[in-house]
Amino acid sequence: MFSADAVQLCVVLSAGGSSSRYAAAGGVRSKLDEDLGGKPVLQRSVELFTKHDAVRSIIVAGPGEPGAFAAFREQHADRLGLMGAKLVPGGIDFRWQSVRAALEHVPAEATHVAVHDAARPCASLELIDRVLHAAIRFGAAVPGLDVSDTIKRLDGREETIAEDDPAAAILGLSPASGPKARFVGETIPRERLVQVQTPQIFEAALLKKAYAQADLTSTDDAGLVERLGRAVAVVEGDSRNLKITLPSDLPLARAILQVAPPAQREASRRF
Numbered sequence: 001m002f003s004a005d006a007v008q009l010c011v012v013l014s015a016g017g018s019s020s021r022y023a024a025a026g027g028v029r030s031k032l033d034e035d036l037g038g039k040p041v042l043q044r045s046v047e048l049f050t051k052h053d054a055v056r057s058i059i060v061a062g063p064g065e066p067g068a069f070a071a072f073r074e075q076h077a078d079r080l081g082l083m084g085a086k087l088v089p090g091g092i093d094f095r096w097q098s099v100r101a102a103l104e105h106v107p108a109e110a111t112h113v114a115v116h117d118a119a120r121p122c123a124s125l126e127l128i129d130r131v132l133h134a135a136i137r138f139g140a141a142v143p144g145l146d147v148s149d150t151i152k153r154l155d156g157r158e159e160t161i162a163e164d165d166p167a168a169a170i171l172g173l174s175p176a177s178g179p180k181a182r183f184v185g186e187t188i189p190r191e192r193l194v195q196v197q198t199p200q201i202f203e204a205a206l207l208k209k210a211y212a213q214a215d216l217t218s219t220d221d222a223g224l225v226e227r228l229g230r231a232v233a234v235v236e237g238d239s240r241n242l243k244i245t246l247p248s249d250l251p252l253a254r255a256i257l258q259v260a261p262p263a264q265r266e267a268s269r270r271f
Contacts, residue, residue: 007136009054010110010204012102015042015072015118016063016090025246031119033075034250037259041244043079044121044257049114050083052128058083059105060118061090061098096216096224103211106204112136113207115221116199119244122256127238128199134233135201140225142201143237144194151193155185196220197237206230 015032022031032042039047042060049055060080062072069089077087088105091097099115106113112135116123127143134141161179200221202210210224218224222232240256242249254261 007054007112007132008056008107008110009052009112009114009132009201010057010059010106011049011055011114011116011199012099012106013042013045013058013060013085013116013118014090014095014098014102015060016092016098017095017119021245022247025248027247031244034244035262036121036250036253036257040076041121041253042076042118043083045116045118045123046080046083046085048121048123048125048128049116052125054112054132057107057110058085059102060085060087061102062087064090064092064097064101094217096211096218096221099221100211100216103208106208110204112201113204114199114201115207117243120198120241121244122253123197123199123241124238127241130235131199131201134235135203138231138233139206140200140202140222140230141233141235142220142222143197143199143241144234145197145237145239147190147193147195149190151188151190152184153186153188154182157183159183194234195237196222196234197241197243 019027019031027034033040036044046058046060049058060076062076063069066089073087080087086105088102090099090101103113112132114128114132131141131143158180161181198220202221202225206225206228207221210221210228213224213227215227216224218227226232242252242256244250244253251261
């Protein structure tokens with residue numbers, strides 16, 4: 001058990017992703033480079049933790065490929081360095097590779113480690129407090145939102161809706177390029193289901209132990225801790241703590257942060 005005064009929190013931000021979904025949806029640059037009130041998304045996410053008293057160190061895991069990491073460092077090192085963040089190469093293929101690489105740089109004196117998605121720039125200090133207090137009490141904690149929508153698991157089938165479309169034939173279009181339908185395999189009861197967010201916070205020794213396992217395939221860090229047989233506490237998340245995944249998420253992030261898009265700011269203030 002740790003007292004609040006003894007806590008030293010190290011924050012790890014995973015920033016090495018390729019933003020493939022973002023690009024496929026029309027994004028013209030990395031989502032972490034998009035403008036939020038004159039600052040890129042990545043800088044906004046790092047700033048969240050510079051304002052918290054328990055944070056002693058911040059590690060940003062960038063791209064793992066040497067050339068991509070060099071470009072990442074050239075673009076972000078100055079600004080993030082001024083905030084006390086350390087940039088390190090992350091993984092090439094998977095998120096867990098980036099977190100594992102960052103853990104090698106966690107200071108020995110750190111009592112807890114928070115892992116946060118670099119594309120979540122709208123988390124609040126109150127949310128960080130809730131997760132941290134639970135992590136101090138239980139060793140591992142994540143924020144979560146109760147699922148309110150009906151959840152269905154698909155059966156894997158996919159079929160073109162307009163299989164025999166005369167207009168498509170006239171235009172020389174393949175039916176395979178048209179809209180498709182997928183099919184329900186089962187409906188999942190939503191009771192006790194939660195949508196998990198970040199930051200996820202753990203005792204440092206516990207998270208390092210979780211990442212020492214042979215199989216690190218998991219969609220989040222808590223999943224690796226659960227594999228050790230440890231309970232993970234869930235505290236109330238925040239609907240404003242959105243993860244920027246598509247270009248359409250940017251207007252909502254700007255609204256939450258109460259910042260204007262570049263075209264609506266004075267030219268001298270644009271990023």
